[in-house]
Amino acid sequence: MSSEATQSALTQINSLASQAAGNAIKGSQVNTAVGGASFGEALYGAARRINDLSHNATRKAEAFQRGEPGIELHDVMMDGQKASIAFELGVQVRNRLVSAYKDVMNMQV
Numbered sequence: 001m002s003s004e005a006t007q008s009a010l011t012q013i014n015s016l017a018s019q020a021a022g023n024a025i026k027g028s029q030v031n032t033a034v035g036g037a038s039f040g041e042a043l044y045g046a047a048r049r050i051n052d053l054s055h056n057a058t059r060k061a062e063a064f065q066r067g068e069p070g071i072e073l074h075d076v077m078m079d080g081q082k083a084s085i086a087f088e089l090g091v092q093v094r095n096r097l098v099s100a101y102k103d104v105m106n107m108q109v
Contacts, residue, residue, distance in 0.1 A: 046093075050086045057083040 037045070057079040064071045 047090065050083075050090045053079070053083040053086045 057076075060071060060079050061076050064073065064076045
């Protein structure tokens with residue numbers, strides 16, 4: 001890590017420490033907004049991130065197979081596992097949503 005990067009990191013740490021202590025830096029603002037996107041937009045965004053992880057893992061695996069420099073096996077495996085875990089999480093969320101929808105539809109009014 002270069003000295004500039006180290007100095008930048010220390011500046012950020014000090015800034016965050018002073019904010020945590022209640023001494024907000026002049027001109028800085030903390031975003032306290034909750035939400036901002038609809039449920040559908042959040043779900044769509046999550047699906048896109050899962051898709052992006054999958055495509056990234058596929059591209060990196062293909063680059064490794066072609067023998068491109070700078071692509072290590074452990075990076076390929078890590079990206080593959082990230083994509084797999086994200087996909088499994090997406091499936092579990094979908095299953096929970098379908099189950100909740102069925103429960104609501106079966107309620108007597």
